[in-house]
Amino acid sequence: MHELAITKEILRIAVKHAERAGAERMTDINITIGDLSSAVDDSVQFYFDFLSPGTIAEGARLHFRRVAARLRCRECGTEFEPLGVDWRCPHCRSQGGEVIAGREFYIESIEVE
Secondary structure, three states, rough: OHHHHHHHHHHHHHHHHHHHOOOOOEEEEEEEEEEHHOOOOHHHHHHHHHOOOOOOOOOOEEEEEEEEEEEEEEOOOOOOOOOEEEEEOOOOOOOOOOOEOOEEEEEEEEEEE
């Protein structure tokens, strides 16, 4: 359900910037989402299709770019992508680490006419 709030904000930001640029309509919105954000692409698209009619974003296509989770081991400094729920460092086997990628969630670009 949090995708509804997220999608409202995506639409608000995209419309604000497109209107500032003097656009008549948006054709594409490129969104970057980290795998740890828990947002589901299909749900965001569903809510966007529901919320955008009557705005300059109506009919725009959403494009999602996913960013894989990446950690830095707090013990040895090794950077690695966790394997599923196994967040142990592949070098020293320490558990967890500092998240350095995978939490992203932003509009990368907007294409307008």
